[in-house]
Amino acid sequence: MKKKILSLALVGAMCVTLLASCGGKKNATWKVTCPWAPSGVAAMVSQQAATKSTEYSDTITLVAEAIKGDAATVNTWVADTKANATELVFVGEGLLSITSILDPGKMQFSYEDFAFVENLYSSIFVLSADAKLNIGSIADLEAYVQAGNEVSVAVNGATGSEAFLAAALFGSMGAGDKLKLTPYQSAAEAAQAVARGETQFAVSHQSQILETFQQNGVTVVCAFDENDIANGPFEGVEGVGQHGYPYFRNRCFVMARAGTDEAKVKELKELYGKILADQEVADWLNGTMLLEVDTMSVEDVEAHIDNVKNIVNEYKDIVAG
């Protein structure tokens, strides 16, 4: 008798489960692959967005995943994903504008393989200088360069965005031949190197130089942006754009596979829009990592990729020799 009751209860429970899953709206889970370290900025932002997704959508749940591998991870993603697959991936200017020119063999994909969903944030790079040099503005920097001094810049990685920004700035000042790029394994290491006097300058994200700046080890000379930095600990730092020097911000785009239903892409974009409009998210981005919410259109994205490509093409001889 006991066994019969148990069996009936089990069947009942299964039926309830089945019926429960029949009703309501269909909920799709979208996996968002970040091809960089799980501890990196993009992965953390993606995780935050995924956490918030259930608050703003009944039909889409974002699940963040970080698989360190850069081009290799995106290669696999493109190979394994078809149009309308519930999969998204992060791609930045590093792959679309730098690797595509310097080392295209590494990439088994192109911009055309993706459908742009949204850009979540942008980060302004800054140039910092050894505090002993007393360089606090672009005018000081120009005077330093014109005096024929050695220019060594600590950068994160040999051919990353930071290396190209340094090459673009000093190259357009006419000091490309004097520029010595010293690659470090991380932005934090590069920041410490300039404070120790191993190099005269460093290019990094604002948040990565903050600690060294607060310890008075460095001065922040300029920002790689059009205008001066508007707020935060580096408020008032001059933007190089005003002086006619090239620049770009760091951006990472969330992409779907090319051919994915436009309505679905639009729905995803709207969801990201709602998440990024959340003041808590904006405060978190700005407060913890000095990032800005930066939603973009397809045209903005293409303009950004082209801008970086132009800089890479012009200064690749300085960076890659």
Place this chain on the structure above:
Amino acid sequence: MLQHIIPATGLLFTLENILWINIGVFIGSVFAAIPGLSVILCVILFLPVTYSMTAIPGMMFLLGIYCAGGYGGSVSAILINTPGTPHAAATMLDGHPLSEKGRTKAALKIALYASTFGGVFSALMLLFLGPQVAKIAAQLGTAEYFMVCVFGLTIIAGVSGKSMIKGLISACLGLLISCVGSDPMTSYDRFTFGISRLYLGLDLAICLIGLFALVEIMAKAERRLDRLNLDTTQIKDDGVITKAEYKRMARPVLISSIIGVLVGIIPGTGASEASWFSYNTAKNMSKYPEEFGHGSVEGVAAAESANNAVTGATLIPLLTLGIPGDGTVAIMLSALMINGLNPGLSLFTTQGDIMYAIMLGLILVNVFMLLQGKFLTTLFAKVVSIPQEILTPIIVIFCFAGAYSVNGNYFDVGVALVFGILSWVLRKLELPPVPILLGLVLGSMTETNFRRALLISNGSPSIFFSSVYCIIFLVLIVAAVGTIVRGKIKERKANPQKED
């Protein structure tokens, strides 16, 4: 320090952390208790589990395994005269005779208490010394770091086993493997053979699964293992330790803990060296040296406190300089770095709360090791006789699942298999695997700092002699190499037939 302690306590005392500590301690005790399974193998197998965790629970889990491994090895050493781990060999000398005298429970209790004392002492040393060493580390530049790396590479001599030449060959192989991937200074590819998965180099955890775990399975397949039958009902003594015995043990335990910490800080040495050194010191200082080897309580206490005192100390060079104190903590570096915790001063400043939580957690790990040891030792003892036919398939599943889970692809499973076969071939050639691990860990760091230093100095090698720290490390390197060579010459003179 105090500004970090209070928030760190809040971060540490969560149900999740306490659960993971206990799981780690349990698994570590079980693995170490079974002869043939090592702590390093256990940490490698469970490392991928931590990749989905945040830093504190991940590290608590691994530290639980690491510390309990220090104690667990003594269980089989005392019970069946077979050390569960190499560093429990010194414990065996007196632990098993004590057991044969009908004092099995007492011997296990002494090992447990001494291990706990050594572990807590070591954790406190880490807590107080770690931040100070990190401050010094922050002053080290590229050239100094290169010298630190070279000093770290002298570890190879310590872990080469019988033949230093073979150790060096293994290390060179490790250094060569560390070159796979993008050149750190130019981003050009090296040894990638057009395989895109190799652009970022080989994942340490995957290589280690092959080098240390899969090779064990292959080795087990080659030999017939005797079943270790243990009747746990023989553990029936009251386990009483007299006041006089506690008094006798106090001094050797304290001295051995200090020795363990000092040995642990020096890269290349480890728990085995610490336990033997402490055992001999305790014997020389004892009023009853004749009891050593025949069931001396001091002998058991000295060996056990020393091998657990190494645990916190090995983390000091790891957390401050990125130089692992021994092979097991080298693996933990992966768990730290995946959470964005890069060794150095910034770890103690920007991530101070997390760091202090981990360091305080090490004390908690030892407390739970004591509790589990008190109540579960009989269970650990039973585990000793689990047949290998059951254990081996479980380890195989863990190896492949672990390799797959690191990056979620089958390519890594293939890499682990290739490394397993490579390690098996090396084993046949009697080439030790630990130097390969050190080559893998230190290779990229050494190369990058060497080339960057030369870039900074415009190619002048004088940069390597340009600061006080460089000179200090140079002296240490020369002293270490000199000591090792002298030791080898002595050894050869004492045993002229031995080929090296």
